[in-house]
Amino acid sequence: MNAFEITGGIKLKGEITPQGAKNEALQILSAVLLTEKKITISNIPDIKDVNKLIELLGDLGVTIERINKDTYTFEAKNIDLNFFESDAFKSKGGGLRGSIMIVGPLLARFGKAAIPKPGGDKIGRRRLDTHFIGFEKLGAKFVYDNKKAFFNVDATNLQGAYILLDEASVTGTANIVMAAVLAKGTTTIYNAACEPYLQQLCKMLNRMGAKISGIGSNLLTIEGVKVLGGTEHRMLPDMIEIGSFIGMAAMTESEITIKNVCYDELGVIPEVFKKLGIKLERRGDDIYVPSQKHYEIETFIDGSILTIADAPWPGFTPDLLSIVLVVATQAKGNVLIHQKMFESRLFFVDKLIDMGAQIILCDPHRATVNGIDKKYKLRGISMTSPDIRAGVSLLIAALSAEGKSTIYNIEQIERGYQDIDTRLRALGAQIKRVNADAPSH
Ligand SMILES: CC(=O)N[C@H]1[C@@H](OP(=O)(O)OP(=O)(O)OC[C@H]2O[C@@H](n3ccc(=O)[nH]c3=O)[C@H](O)[C@@H]2O)O[C@H](CO)[C@@H](O)[C@@H]1O
Ligand SMILES: C=C(OP(=O)(O)O)C(=O)O
The missing domain is CATH 3.65.10.10 (Enolpyruvate transferase domain)
Structure with missing residues (x-):
């Protein structure tokens, strides 16, 4: 040590x-799973949590190319959902807080996702209710395996809904937004968190073809679209x-x-x-x-x-x-x-x-x-x-x-x-x- x-x-x-901003990077990197098209991200900080998430994306099958010190391209064309079953996923997925945000995009695009209870700082209770109640409102079902400390989420068809968050959770809002962008119909998220990290995420998703309005406020309206494309993004x-x-x-x-x-x-x-x-x-x-x-x-x-x-x-x-x-x-x-x-x-x-x-x-x-x-x-x-x-x-x-x-x-x-x-x-x-x-x- x-x-x-x-x-x-x-x-x-x-x-x-x-x-570049750590907490923004964790959201933006998760969002690459929403499309099979190429996404170029710059000003990525070279820090442990971010590198762990990049490695996890690679393990899931994302093609990653490092263009220079802080810029990468990502192409999530061939995602290997069997990776969820591996021991590597259990240890790597639980290694940081931000990994929870791969759930929303995977659910939106593939109808299923799993994640071990995520890590992050030991700074008090860090519940995830907001995330999973949000997914449920969009029509997903989730099971928490207490013994394995593992969440499994399934949804064949996500359907837009009105969601009043029980608290303005930063990663919770990001996760639900990423699930809702590809859901059928309109989702309204009230009591949404609106940190610059989230504003950046929503702006990037709109550049990819999403239809999100209310960015920067606590009321987001998301009209679901069928497919998202590639884009370029620079971290604040x-x-x-x-x-x-x-x-x-x-x-x-x-x-x-x-x-x-x-x-x-x-x-x-x-x-x-x-x-x-x-x-x-x-x-x-x-x-x-x-x-x-x-x-x-x-x-x-x-x-x-x-x-x-x-x-x-x-x-x-x-x-x-x-x-x-x-x-x-x-x-x-x-x-x-x-x-x-x-x-x-x-x-x-x-x-x-x-x-x-x-x-x-x-x-x-x-x-x-x-x-x-x-x-x-x-x-x-x-x-x-x-x-x-x-x-x-x-x-x-x-x-x-x-x-x-x-x-x-x-x-x-x-x-x-x-x-x-x-x-x-x-x-x-x-x-x-x-x-x-x-x-x-
Ligand atoms: C990876 C990442 O992005 N981590 C950030 C994210 O964590 P994270 O998204 O995990 O934090 P949440 O926003 O979900 O909640 C943080 C804590 O505040 C409590 N809470 C939250 C909202 C609220 O209105 N009332 C309330 O009491 C929650 O119960 C929880 O204990 O946001 C936190 C709050 O800004 C930051 O400290 C973390 O650095
Ligand atoms: C609490 C923090 O990070 P995490 O949510 O990743 O534990 C933080 O960045 O201060």
Whole structure:
């Protein structure tokens, strides 16, 4: 297993370009199964989760060609549905969260699909009801084999329907949209998630010949079509990486320009960092973060303590709350971090407390951060990365801390951040990859 050794307290400087969006990539790659025609996808991030899904598509029979570092073509002409029965499918399909999104397209095109219970971060309960209730509404039948932790779904003829989602699930909406585009008649999805990932997916499907309206809203109308064709698609820059870099710049007092961010697609993300007092400027399509020693958290208008909470889009994404939390530890002022969606995503604060941060974990969903205004630096420690975003938050804490830190289990970080050590070294960070397992206690 690999670990990062970081010598902290060094100011970084320079330009960094965000990778393509991980969560968009997982949707877009699944959508190649909807057509036998060629699809060209660019700005694909070279990260573990995405590479696992590409490998899974190859195992299913998709012809894949790598054109250059971030561009591939896919042709799903000869799909091998027997692969569902193999042990390889059981282990690979369960290896990431995003694999669940092959179900909708396979169901739409071949009338059947299967998937082992998908993986992803252990950040609380991650139910899939929205996905399967949606498929049922379209006329599919599903069986969950509890012993094998395996879902089987069948439908000879999907029929458009009105579907009111029980929650605005991101991957659930994507899955149902991909099933509905080839269903007979009209499907209406209300309480749909509308993250940029989904907007991108729907735009790509329309370019393939689908008829989806309401893109960007929580009411999608889909007129089923008989067949979809090929297209080209380019992934947006990863908004979670962009937010992570803003936080990193503030914590390490660094002057950083984040290049080509597609600013108009970032929603409230820049505003939330500004509420922490962080200065940042839009320069063309870049974000410039000046070196800043102090930043002060705003209060609400009535003077009460600011709350930063997650919500489905256009609310603030839960995937950036851990970053906001770590950045607040060095701000002036207090903030309540309220992670409404996931109940186990804030437990990593015990590591920040070990580093000297002042945080009270009120309950599994809420943490109060007492920002110390850089009165002292966090101190480097050894720690294990529990999930992808906590992992990057700990990395940011380590870069700002005094002394040496070791982060174990960096596979978690590398699920979603491409060549992160190399890219940070280019900004001047002292970060080394070593072969080491977390010590057992
Ligand atoms: C591969 C992928 O794309 N993963 C993302 C996707 O996961 P994923 O699609 O798995 O997440 P969901 O949107 O289904 O739900 C996330 C969690 O929030 C809860 N929930 C959801 C909607 C809602 O209105 N109320 C509510 O409480 C769900 O019960 C669940 O616990 O979306 C999450 C929420 O943005 C992100 O954290 C993940 O990075
Ligand atoms: C939770 C995340 O990913 P996944 O849904 O793949 O576990 C994330 O990207 O922050």
